[in-house]
Amino acid sequence: MDYNDSIDKIKGVGEKTKKAFERIGIETVQDLLEHYPRGYEEFTMPIPISQVREGEMATIEASLTMSPRLKRVRHLQILNVRVRDNSGSLLITWFNMPFLMKKLGMGSRYLFRGKVKRGSSGLVMEQPQIYYNKNDYFKLLKVLRPIYPLTEGITNNLIIKSMEQVHNNLEFAKDYIPRKICKEYSLMDRTKALKEIHFPKDKTSMQKARERLAFDEFFLYSLAIRRMRVTKSDQLTDYPMEERLECEELIKTLPYRLTKAQLSAWDEIKKDMTSNFAMNRLIQGDVGSGKTILAVLALLMAVKNGYQACIMVPTEVLAKQHYKSIYDLLSNFGVSVGLLTGSMTAKEKREAYELIKEHKLDIIVGTHALIQEKVVYDKLGLVITDEQHRFGVKQREELMTKGKKPHVLVMSATPIPRTLAIILYGDLDISIINQLPARRLPIKNCVVNTSYRPNAYRFIEKQVALGRQAYVICPMVEENEQIEAENVIDYTQQLKEALSPDICVEYLHGKMKPKEKNDIMERFAEGEIQVLVSTTVVEVGVNVPNATVMMVENSERFGLAQLHQLRGRVGRGEHQSYCIFVCGSESKVAKERLEILNKSNDGFYIAEEDLKLRGPGDLFGVRQSGDLDFKIGNIYTDAAILKLAAEAAKSLSDEEVDKIFRENPYLEDKILYQRSSTL
The missing domain is CATH 3.40.50.300 (P-loop containing nucleotide triphosphate hydrolases)
Structure with missing residues (x-):
């Protein structure tokens, strides 16, 4: 079995199951191996009924005190039974599992494992697993059973069985990290890490495996950022600009005053755009801090210098909102604004392509559709990406290549501590807007x-x-x-x-x-x-x-x-x-x-406090949506690993970095970090 083999090479995966796997991004054996658990189920010794607690998973050994009773409520078939041990009794409920009536007998003892909730008549265990044979359960004690992200048609057991086949038929895993880095940072062997993350011997082994795999993701990301920084370093821009009075006029016509933080960021943007070098700047501002108006000012400046400009956002709803607000703000300045999204008809797209190519549109607002091959710009002097965390390194790079060394402005409302932002956006200069407009009432x-x-x-x-x-x-x-x-x-x-x-x-x-x-x-x-x-x-x-x-x-x-x-x-x-x-x-x-x-209500304070409270021990806690979408790494809880991986990537020579990508061509696809769910 090879890493590039289709998922249907695995026994038990037919056409229908293959399509179900594809819905969660699993098409090859390697995709399956990198479908990491979202947590682990740990089996513990049974406890007396008197010790079960609301909200906890528990295992009890008990016998029935009444025959199972089945009732129907709307579309549900509810099976109830009361069980007892020497310390007390407990109600157990199953939904849509009427066949259990024939499997449960009075006088027999069973092991029940499930989540305990509070019902109208006291504690109740809902939908527990039943173990008819004690030995079957005791074999699972102290075993960490992986729990995977699922979709309709894919069960946890199917993934476990498929994973076992893969591990039994693969000798070693691809490893793109140089041996000297693995040795210097005491990293677990990647082949071993992939086995331990899915089938850990114990918590210590699982944690070491997870650290290694998170390091891999951060290391690759750091290499990608480094390559972008090298290709853009001190680039002379093909789009020299001058300050424009129209921008100051727009500021004066706004129904509110810009904050000091906004004005400071605008000064930095103007300085970048009027220099001889291409701007590469991140505007990091809290929710509602007023980043969008800075983007509009930059767009106006580019257009009034005779260039086209575009702004890419992650969703069509947001694209339409930006289109309307930009149009309303700039309509009095003789600026033409267009919209380009994936759901437009073929005819609408063709018309948009033609207008863009002929420079009949000054500003183009859109989604990923902006980076399609058919889109040809005329003198694209400024590219902006909003909600930066929603786009991969590769996508940002693709938008940049649509112009000849254009000015680049990216915006993010994700509150990332500055020390981490410098690593994650290492190819960009950073401006932070840390004030909210005075007119905003605190929530x-x-x-x-x-x-x-x-x-x-x-x-x-x-x-x-x-x-x-x-x-x-x-x-x-x-x-x-x-x-x-x-x-x-x-x-x-x-x-x-x-x-x-x-x-x-x-x-x-x-x-x-x-x-x-x-x-x-x-x-x-x-x-x-x-x-x-x-x-x-x-x-x-x-x-x-x-x-x-x-x-x-x-x-x-x-x-x-x-x-x-x-x-x-x-x-x-x-x-x-x-x-x-x-x-x-x-x-x-x-x-x-x-x-x-x-x-x-301060996002930056919240990010710092969350990092302190959760710490590196929270391996599989709640993920921060809005982070760059790493499969296993978490920029908050794995901040220490992120810093080490960035340090390791920085220590390599340009020749060593080129060699890594030359010997592992598949990495080019891996650096396209896309979110798993399209919004």
């Missing part, structure tokens, strides 16, 4: 448990009655038996029943077709939808100033940076805004993390 926050929901619903109703709108965020699209969390589809129905029938409630998630998503967001932006139940697809730059409530369910399941991004969707207008973080966990650590958000 009022609260952290509550699930019992607060009825109060939250009444509060949302009051805000809607005042003419406002609300977001409700759920971590999942639809129900999943393996993960206990609120899902968008069921929650929307629940909310429709809980709120006044006069309130329009709709849902939004990443699996919807682009046209459907755009329609929902446009209706929400126009105020036709009062409450939007959504996954995190709304975190990227959606601007609805009338939205004043952000309610996040299962907030403990999100990284703080992502929660801060979500919170930034409200507080964008003149009205007081509120954020309600609903915590579904009794964990002390989860509550401590959320209290950081409760006390501060």
